[in-house]
Amino acid sequence: MILLILRAWLVCSNKCLPFGTFLGKNLEVQAFSNCHNNSLSIDLNYHTDIVTGLKYQSIEYARRWLIQVKNLAFKSIPCASDIYHLNNFYYISSGESIPIYRIPNGSFCKPNEGSLLVYKRTKKLQIGHVAVITYVGNDHISVSEQDWDNQMWNGDYSRNITLKFVNLKYYVEDNEKILGWMSIKNKSMCVDSECKTCSKKYEGKLSACLYE
Ligand SMILES: *[C@@H]1O[C@H](CO)[C@@H](O)[C@H](O)[C@H]1NC(C)=O
Ligand SMILES: *[C@@H]1O[C@H](CO)[C@@H](O)[C@H](O)[C@H]1NC(C)=O
Ligand SMILES: *[C@@H]1O[C@H](CO)[C@@H](O)[C@H](O)[C@H]1NC(C)=O
Ligand SMILES: *[C@@H]1O[C@H](CO)[C@@H](O)[C@H](O)[C@H]1NC(C)=O
Numbered sequence: 481m482i483l484l485i486l487r488a489w490l491v492c493s494n495k496c497l498p499f500g501t502f503l504g505k506n507l508e509v510q511a512f513s514n515c516h517n518n519s520l521s522i523d524l525n526y527h528t529d530i531v532t533g534l535k536y537q538s539i540e541y542a543r544r545w546l547i548q549v550k551n552l553a554f555k556s557i558p559c560a561s562d563i564y565h566l567n568n569f570y571y572i573s574s575g576e577s578i579p580i581y582r583i584p585n586g587s588f589c590k591p592n593e594g595s596l597l598v599y600k601r602t603k604k605l606q607i608g609h610v611a612v613i614t615y616v617g618n619d620h621i622s623v624s625e626q627d628w629d630n631q632m633w634n635g636d637y638s639r640n641i642t643l644k645f646v647n648l649k650y651y652v653e654d655n656e657k658i659l660g661w662m663s664i665k666n667k668s669m670c671v672d673s674e675c676k677t678c679s680k681k682y683e684g685k686l687s688a689c690l691y692e
Contacts, residue, residue, distance in 0.1 A: 496630035500536070504633025506614050506624035509545045511638065512536040514627040530572065539563070541626035542596055542610045547572055550594060552664075559689030561608025564598045564659045564678055581670075584660040584677040586651050589670035591616055591643070595663040597623060599656050600679060601692045608689070611638070613661060619643055621652065 496515030497503065503511045514536040523535045527547050533540030538560050546552040552569040568577040583589055591597070591613050599609035611625035614637055622637035642653040652658050660677060672678075679692040 497632065501630075503626075503631065504624075504636070504638065506545070506612070506636045507549050509541070509548050509624070511541055511624065511626045511633070513630040515630040536626045537607075538610045538625055538627045541624070542612055545612045545624065552578065557690075558687075559601060559607040559691065560610040561598060561601045561659070561679075562689060562691050563596055563608075563610050563662055565675065565691055566662065569664065578664060579666070580662045580664055581666050582660060582672045582675065582677070583663055583667075583670050584672050585658045586649050587660070587670040588649060589667045590650050591621055591652065591661050592663050592665050595661040595665075597621075597641075597652065597661045598659045599654075600659050601682075601689060602657060605656055606689075609656065617643070618645075 497513040499513055499516040501513040503513055505511065512535070525532045525535045525540055525544070527544050530547060530553070532544040532547065539557065543553055546554070546569065551572050553572055554563070554566055554569050557563060557566070564582060566580060568579050570577045583591070593613060593616055595613045597611045597613055599605055601608040609628065611623035611628070613621050614624045615622035619642065620640045621643050622640050625638050628638060644651045644653055659679070660672070682688060682690055682692055
C-alpha cells in the first residue's frame with residue numbers, strides 16, 4: 481500500500497526515479513534511470529567487455545539492445561540525433577558492416593521491429609533521443625528506451641506511441657519531433673538515401689553534437 485502511494489506520488493509529481501534505478505526490460509535488456517542533477521554522467525557502461533556508452537543515456541540503451549538481441553552495434557556518436565546520419569551497423573563478432581536505411585517519419589513503409597526511432601535535437605531535447613521499436617501494431621508502436629521520463633515501465637516496453645496511416649503514409653505521432661527510423665530492412669521506395677529529411681549540420685563547437 482505504502483509502495484503504491486509512493487509510486488503514484490512520483491508519477492504525479494513527475495519526479496524521476498533516482499539515477500541507476502532499474503526501470504524494466506525488453507528481451508532481457510534492462511533499462512535504468514538516467515535522472516541526475518548534472519545532465520551528463522561520465523560513467524561508461526559495458527556489456528561483457530564491450531563499451532555500450534554513457535550511463536544511462538538513450539544511445540547506451542539502443543546500442544546495448546542491438547548488441548544483446550541482434551549481435552549488432554554502431555560507432556560512437558556525439559548525440560542521439562546523429563544516429564539519423566549513420567550508414568551502417570556492424571556485427572560484434574566479425575566486425576563486418578551491414579547497411580542501415582533512413583526511413584523518414586511519414587513514409588509508405590511501416591516501421592519495423594528492431595528499428596531505431598530517432599528524435600530531432602531541440603531546445604528541450606538537447607541531444608535528441610533514440611528509442612528501439614520493439615512492437616509494431618496497427619495504431620501504435622511500442623518502444624524500449626532510457627532517459628525519456630525515467631519512470632518505471634508497465635510491461636516489456638517503456639511507452640506506446642500512436643501510429644497513423646493517412647493517405648497511404650505512416651506517421652509516428654509524438655509531442656517531440658521525430659525525424660524517422662533507421663532500419664536494416666530496405667524498401668527502396670521509402671529510403672531517404674540522400675538525407676533530404678536530415679536536419680542541417682550543427683555549426684557550433686565541434687565537441688558538441690554534430691547534427692540538429
Ligand atoms: C542532487 O540534488 C539533491 C537535491 O537538490 C541533493 O540532495 C543531492 O545531494 C544532489 N546529488 C548530487 C549527486 O549532486
Ligand atoms: C501497449 O501496446 C502493447 C502491444 O499492443 C499492449 O499489449 C499494451 O497493453 C499497450 N499498453 C498500453 C498502456 O496501452
Ligand atoms: C511526422 O512527420 C510528419 C510529416 O513530416 C510531421 O507533420 C509530424 O509532425 C511528424 N511527427 C513527429 C512526432 O515528429
Ligand atoms: C537499398 O536502398 C538503396 C537506397 O534507396 C538502393 O540504392 C539500393 O539499391 C537498395 N539495395 C537493395 C539490396 O535493395
